[in-house]
Amino acid sequence: MIAPGKTLRDRKELLLAQPFWRLVSHFGMRLFSGTGDSGEGGLGLSVSAILAMLAAPGAFIAILLFDKYSSLLRWLRGNQAFDPYAASLPDQYFFLTFSMVITGIVTVLKWDSIFPDRRDYMNLAPLPIATRRIFLANITAIVLIALAFAIDVNCVSSILFPLEVTMEQPRFFFYVQFAGAHFVGVMLASLFIFLALFALIGTLMVLLPDSAFRRISIYLRIFIVMLLLGLLTSTFAVPQLLRTLGSDPHSILRWLPPVWFLGLLRSLVGKADAALAQLGRLGWQAVIGVGVLAPAAYIASYYRYFIRIPETIDTTLRNRAPRTVLPIAWMDQLVLHSPFEQATYRFTIKTLLRSERHSLLFGAFAGLGLVLAFETLASAFSAASAPGDPPNVELLSAPFVLAYFVICGLRFVFDIPAELRANWVHQAILHHEQREPAALAGKVILTFILPWVVVCLPLYVRAWGWSIGAGHVAVLTAACSLLAKLLLHRFHKIPFTCTYPTWKQSATVMILLYVLGFWGFAFLLPGLERSLIMRTPLFLWILSALLLLAGVVLRRFLAVEVVDTSLIFEEKSPSPFEILNLSGR
Amino acid sequence: MLEARGLTKCYASIPAVSDVSFTVRPGEILGYLGPNGSGKSTTVKMITGLMEPTRGEVLFHGANIKHDLLTYKKLLGYVPEEALLYPYLTGWEYLEFVGILRGMDHQLLRKRANALLELFLLFPYRHATIASYSKGMRQRILLIAALMHDPEVLVFDEPLSGLDVTSAMIFRKLVKSLGRQGKIIFYCSHVLEVVEKLCSHLLILNRGKLVAHGSVNEVRSMTGLATLEDSFSHLVQEQDAEQIAHDIVEVMGAP
Numbered sequence: 096m097i098a099p100g101k102t103l104r105d106r107k108e109l110l111l112a113q114p115f116w117r118l119v120s121h122f123g124m125r126l127f128s129g130t131g132d133s134g135e136g137g138l139g140l141s142v143s144a145i146l147a148m149l150a151a152p153g154a155f156i157a158i159l160l161f162d163k164y165s166s167l168l169r170w171l172r173g174n175q176a177f178d179p180y181a182a183s184l185p186d187q188y189f190f191l192t193f194s195m196v197i198t199g200i201v202t203v204l205k206w207d208s209i210f211p212d213r214r215d216y217m218n219l220a221p222l223p224i225a226t227r228r229i230f231l232a233n234i235t236a237i238v239l240i241a242l243a244f245a246i247d248v249n250c251v252s253s254i255l256f257p258l259e260v261t262m263e264q265p266r267f268f269f270y271v272q273f274a275g276a277h278f279v280g281v282m283l284a285s286l287f288i289f290l291a292l293f294a295l296i297g298t299l300m301v302l303l304p305d306s307a308f309r310r311i312s313i314y315l316r317i318f319i320v321m322l323l324l325g326l327l328t329s330t331f332a333v334p335q336l337l338r339t340l341g342s343d344p345h346s347i348l349r350w351l352p353p354v355w356f357l358g359l360l361r362s363l364v365g366k367a368d369a370a371l372a373q374l375g376r377l378g379w380q381a382v383i384g385v386g387v388l389a390p391a392a393y394i395a396s397y398y399r400y401f402i403r404i405p406e407t408i409d410t411t412l413r414n415r416a417p418r419t420v421l422p423i424a425w426m427d428q429l430v431l432h433s434p435f436e437q438a439t440y441r442f443t444i445k446t447l448l449r450s451e452r453h454s455l456l457f458g459a460f461a462g463l464g465l466v467l468a469f470e471t472l473a474s475a476f477s478a479a480s481a482p483g484d485p486p487n488v489e490l491l492s493a494p495f496v497l498a499y500f501v502i503c504g505l506r507f508v509f510d511i512p513a514e515l516r517a518n519w520v521h522q523a524i525l526h527h528e529q530r531e532p533a534a535l536a537g538k539v540i541l542t543f544i545l546p547w548v549v550v551c552l553p554l555y556v557r558a559w560g561w562s563i564g565a566g567h568v569a570v571l572t573a574a575c576s577l578l579a580k581l582l583l584h585r586f587h588k589i590p591f592t593c594t595y596p597t598w599k600q601s602a603t604v605m606i607l608l609y610v611l612g613f614w615g616f617a618f619l620l621p622g623l624e625r626s627l628i629m630r631t632p633l634f635l636w637i638l639s640a641l642l643l644l645a646g647v648v649l650r651r652f653l654a655v656e657v658v659d660t661s662l663i664f665e666e667k668s669p670s671p672f673e674i675l676n677l678s679g680r
Numbered sequence: 681m682l683e684a685r686g687l688t689k690c691y692a693s694i695p696a697v698s699d700v701s702f703t704v705r706p707g708e709i710l711g712y713l714g715p716n717g718s719g720k721s722t723t724v725k726m727i728t729g730l731m732e733p734t735r736g737e738v739l740f741h742g743a744n745i746k747h748d749l750l751t752y753k754k755l756l757g758y759v760p761e762e763a764l765l766y767p768y769l770t771g772w773e774y775l776e777f778v779g780i781l782r783g784m785d786h787q788l789l790r791k792r793a794n795a796l797l798e799l800f801l802l803f804p805y806r807h808a809t810i811a812s813y814s815k816g817m818r819q820r821i822l823l824i825a826a827l828m829h830d831p832e833v834l835v836f837d838e839p840l841s842g843l844d845v846t847s848a849m850i851f852r853k854l855v856k857s858l859g860r861q862g863k864i865i866f867y868c869s870h871v872l873e874v875v876e877k878l879c880s881h882l883l884i885l886n887r888g889k890l891v892a893h894g895s896v897n898e899v900r901s902m903t904g905l906a907t908l909e910d911s912f913s914h915l916v917q918e919q920d921a922e923q924i925a926h927d928i929v930e931v932m933g934a935p
Binding site: 111112113114117118121124125213214216217218219220221222223224225405406 | 764
């Protein structure tokens with residue numbers, strides 16, 4: 096019993112003095128903290144920072160929508176015939192999808208922390224706590240955090256967006272009704288995706304042997320992230336297509352969960368047509384279905400997995416001969432020139448493929464690239480063209496889109512440390528003035544680009560003939576090489592071995608540069624390509640030669656300004672003061 | 681009294697531990713020895729209640745521990761082989777976490793944890809995260825967590841791992857004192873010299889089977905060898921250590 100007059104802090108301490116709530120708090124903390132032994136698993140963000148980051152996009156978009164719904168602005172634009180309820184449909188679809196995608200991605204990122212692991216077992220099992228209490232505490236923590244995330248992601252938009260839509264309504268009731276429906280809709284959408292992923296993890300853990308589950312887990316997570324990102328990109332197209340929903344009983348839109356919740360939400364405000372209302376009922380059923388399936392799968396997997404942890408520790412010694420698809424001996428002779436490059440190349444590729452954090456992050460980048468590349472291809476094929484026409488810009492830009500995300504994704508994950516405490520081996524063996532890390536990182540990047548570019552070559556040649564197909568591949572390869580060189584400027588570290596860079600200071604500028612770079616690389620360059628093809632395909636070879644030349648010039652030019660080329664293992668933030676030494680002494 | 685009767689553990693019908701029996705009385709320190717993969721850790725997991733034996737039973741004061749596992753765990757202090765701690769907690773937070781889960785009175789927990797942190801030379805670092813701790817510091821946190829509720833049974837699995845010379849010396853004397861206090865101590869280690877000096881009884885395991893059991897003198901006289909190291913080598917080593925060392929040096933110098 097908590098006495099009146101206690102402060103919130105006292106109440107919290109009293110609650111946490113109880114073993115059950117202490118456990119709940121512990122499981123909650125795990126979700127936000129790194130799981131590595133050195134505590135490097137997390138990005139070092141506080142809970143409040145994570146919550147603020149998740150809440151920001153929804154709030155920002157809700158604010159931007161004032162422009163659309165403001166009666167004053169509409170009056171100034173002369174747009175009088177405006178039905179805010181009808182106009183809110185695409186925005187509702189966006190908020191629902193956004194809510195699902197954020198919840199889904201957070202769940203996928205924290206996939207491993209959802210279930211108690213070996214560390215929990217070794218710490219908790221010897222203590223006098225019943226297994227079912229550990230289970231209940233874990234599920235309580237998960238449910239509370241899932242609710243907190245869902246509320247956090249949707250809270251600002253649930254207040255602002257309904258305010259914008261109902262600002263011209265005569266009664267406050269309309270606001271309450273719309274806001275209530277919006278909140279219920281987005282919360283249920285979040286809950287659905289969370290429970291669905293939870294059920295999926297639990298079911299796979301029950302059905303698959305532990306080693307098989309671990310093997311497929313990473314690929315599955317990347318695939319789910321790709322699906323979610325694909326869902327997010329659908330927000331531009333789906334609302335326009337919803338008009339056809341009633342007339343097409345087999346529409347693919349009926350399979351999209353955000354459409355079910357849009358139906359549910361619109362039904363709650365009484366603005367759904369028959370087709371949407373029917374899908375709204377499906378939304379309710381889906382939530383109930385995963386609501387039943389998720390706890391059942393969780394209980395089964397918990398008892399199958401957690402209880403057996405000590406046995407799996409003793410029996411999971413895997414001793415499999417290594418398999419490699421890379422012709423490594425051939426590469427050692429032709430591409431990797433020094434012992435440093437040979438050793439570090441192997442280390443980088445293996446870390447990238449085996450470290451879950453790195454492969455997941457890279458997979459997310461590549462997945463987003465793949466989704467956008469497919470969308471670009473889809474729009475390319477939907478555009479009318481006659482046989483013999485030169486390829487349109489979209490068709491040319493699809494591989495550039497994918498390559499941009501692959502290269503930027505790799506450059507991003509190179510900065511994420513793997514196991515800093517293991518760096519002593521590099522520091523003990525390597526020479527401080529090692530000058531090859533950027534070249535090595537460039538070769539790793541090209542390993543992930545060249546194979547699929549080469550595979551695409553016969554397709555291009557078949558579709559457009561030798562001169563255009565091979566020219567396009569040459570431009571793509573040269574552009575990728577140039578982009579990699581640009582991104583690896585001042586790269587003086589072995590990938591994954593340096594502390595986190597100080598992103599905070601230049602994050603906004605960097606994001607802007609990356610967006611501009613994307614536009615230039617993925618759209619401007621293919622546009623230029625097309626105009627050159629229209630004149631003569633030979634120009635493609637000149638363009639690729641120019642791009643390669645630019646790379647060489649850039650390397651020479653940038654090498655002049657780089658004074659210190661020592662290998663670094665710790666990123667230091669730039670000093671706020673700098674001595675200019677104008678006297679030259 | 682802690683007693684193991686015919687303990688057997690099989691993984692996919694392959695026995696990891698086979699028919700192991702022993703008794704540890706209050707005040708006794710039982711040394712548990714064996715090469716890697718001999719089944720030491722599996723035995724430890726069974727006597728700490730982390731794992732159920734395939735056959736056999738663990739008795740505490742005559743009752744099977746599985747009948748009232750929670751009460752047994754309340755009386756148990758366990759230092760695992762691997763210091764798997766939560767890196768984002770501070771040393772103090774970890775001890776507080778374990779103490780609360782053990783149901784310790786908060787005042788008592790604070791008093792004992794602080795006193796033990798002082799004695800184990802960790803008090804100045806109690807508010808640093810475990811991620812920044814050295815291996816020895818992590819091991820000392822584990823020792824404090826195992827001792828602060830004053831358990832009746834202590835199970836140490838390689839407790840000296842990572843400890844410096846001073847801490848190891850303190851720990852050895854501590855184990856002796858705990859034994860004199862009447863605690864039941866199960867001490868699992870690879871370090872023969874320590875086991876020889878500390879333990880009143882020995883148990884040597886090889887390939888999951890008990891190959892020797894008795895006092896240090898009894899084990900020595902059983903093999904007819906002068907030192908425990910020789911006796912251990914005689915009982916469990918199937919390879920000639922001298923020859924292997926020689927071969928390694930040859931390989932190192934080979935072209």
